[in-house]
Amino acid sequence: MLTIFNKRAIVRLVFCAGTGSRFGSTYKRNHNYDYDLIVIGGGSGGLACAKEAIQHGAKVACLDYVTPTPLGTKWGIGGTCVNVGCIPKKLMHQAALLGEGLHEATAYGWDIPNKEQIKPDWNKLVESVQNHIKSVNWVTRVDLRDKHVEYVNGLGSFKDAHTVVATLKNKSEKILTADKIVIAVGGRPNYPDIPGAIEHGITSDDIFSLDRAPGKTLVVGAGYIGLECAGFLKGLGYDATVMVRSIVLRGFDQQMATIVSDAMVERGINFLHKCIPKSVEKQADGKLLVKWLNTEANTEHSDVYDTVLWAIGRKGLVEDLKLENAGVVFKGTKIEVSEAEGTNVSNIFAVGDVIYGKPELTPVAIHAGRLLARRLFGGSTQTMDYVDVATTVFSPLEYACVGLSEEDAIKKMGGEENIEVYHGFYKPTEFFIPQKSVRYCYLKAVAERSGDQKVLGLHYVGPVAGEVIQGFAVALKAGLTIKTLFNTVGIHPTTAEEFTRLNITKRSGLDPTPASCCS
Structure with missing residues (x-):
């Protein structure tokens, strides 16, 4: 075991020496600065960029600081998604679904005494959610340490285009310089301008x-x-x-x-x-x-x-960055970037929710951050594709989609007469025994009307929407057509198979409601 550990240690030292990486990069460090890269922001996009840069031989520092909310809420490293976004949201959504499931279980034969008296314990739920978040915070810190990313718990701002000032908790300042700087500070919620x-x-x-x-x-x-x-x-x-x-x-x-x-x-x-x-x-x-x-x-x-x-709504956290000191142009609370995430200053870049006009989604920030690091330090030329990004709204009955909305498809194709919309209501098998409402279980495929009918957008409302749409998102990115969709055999009985069974168009005026689960 000691021999194996030593080999890993040797490999790790080679990775961090700045002379190459496991990807075969020929990147050479610029010793005029403290770091090759400073990332301002410890959320999903910033962390992905920092860790990827390390793999290509760069010396990296990551700054992260959470200004408490007016209520006094603060959290650890990981950004919005881990601490106050996707992760706790999904956990509380799951808690609500479990409560619903408890009440449905009796219809399936489970004997649950006094089920009407079953109530959630809010404080216990919060404690469980926060314990999970803290474990993720800790793992993230350990991961940065193991990858030799220098973590600075300070509020970053620009002194000039290559110099960042980190204001620490004790109000002292730490000056850092870097060849390249990535802004990944994300955003925070807006408050209305009204009394109270x-x-x-x-x-x-x-x-x-x-x-x-x-x-x-x-x-x-x-x-x-x-x-x-x-x-x-x-x-x-x-x-x-x-x-x-x-x-x-x-x-x-x-x-x-x-x-x-x-x-x-x-x-x-x-x-x-x-x-x-x-x-x-x-x-x-x-x-x-x-x-x-x-x-x-x-x-x-x-x-x-x-x-x-x-x-x-949310605003980008540009206020504390002092972007004017570096000459970075921004629009409102967001930063405009090029196709390669570059700002108007050649060595300064931005990814994630702080950039203007791009999807504010964690996976988008992560992928953009990694690709940016590969271009800066690994010789890659691949840029982020912001088109046809799938997403899910975790409402009680979930909604997931990828591609264009029906409205946008009509605009893009030059009129309603140039698109075809296949749609249908459906009946999830698991809804029947507890007699759950199937009234709003609905999906549609928006496609070109001509040729093989390239699919422009897929939309689904129903159970586990994100799990359903993820695979179809790959197909849509690969050029899915209605012809291919209809030649795909579905898995029965699932709700995802309903996409392969769509056969009624809006244009036909026929009733899209099925007679049974297998019709």
Whole structure:
């Protein structure tokens, strides 16, 4: 065992010497600077970029610092996804599904005494979720140490194009220089500019570690974060209301967005459409009086809630970077980049949620970060393909998609007459015995109307949506056609097979509702 360890140690030293890598890079270190690369931001994109650069022989430092929320919430390394995004969201979504499953189990023959008295323990759930997150934080720190990425727990800002100032917890400063710098600071939630918003409201940065049960909750915002939070809160037994300023799931296929919200209404989640908040006031009993305006009827309304959660969009964290010192141009709170993630300053790059006009998704940031490091230090020329990126909304009845929405396909192809939409409702087999509603289980394939009908977009609402759409995303990237889709034999009985069974077009006007699970 000692011999094996020593061999690994020798290999590790070779990797970090700057003379090459296991990928055969010929990268040579620039000794005019402390580092070859400084990554500002310890989230998914920044970490992926830093670790990939190390593999190609670069000397790398990674800066990470979390400014506490107005409520005082803070977290460890790993960025939004690990700490206050994808991971805790999916865990709480799963907790809600498990609660639903407990109630369905009796229909399948399980004897669950007093099932109506089964209630979730919010504090225990939060503790379990936070324990998992802390374990990921620890593993991440160990991984950086093992890969010899220098981790600096400090708030990074530019002194000039090659110099970064890290402000540490004790307010002291550490100066670092690098040949190349990657900005990967991500984003944080917005607060509305109304009385009481910051003092009395929370965001998704706070909900996953909230030290009390949220109770009756108003979620302001109908993007995917708002719908997901309202969904798992309702699933855990809390009254949830979603306030919608304009439309649900902006940027997504609007037919599917309507199906998702209608399915949520069926489950008892309230929606306030065409409404904007005006103020939040804390009452003597600690509850929150929220006043809002219905912009369609021009009427004012109010109600009392235990929790108000803002989900009205996110901003890029450019404010503390002092980008002007490096000459980096930015647009609003985001940084515009080239196809190769380059800013207007030749040695400064950006990846992840801080860049303008790209999908704000963890896998996108990770892949872009790795590819960037390979180009900078490994001789690669491959750039990130931001087209046809699959995603999932973890609403109670999940929605996943890849490719174009029906609306965007119509625009791209020059009119409705140039696309064909195959669609259908379906009945998941597992829904029958507990008599779950199949009313909103629906999918569609948007395709070109001519030739073999290249598929432009796939959309699915139903169980385990992300697992279903992932494989089809590969097919779509590979040039999937309707002809190929229809020649694919499905796995029965699954819900994913429904894509291979689509045979009704919207243009035909025929009823897309099946007579049975096998029709």
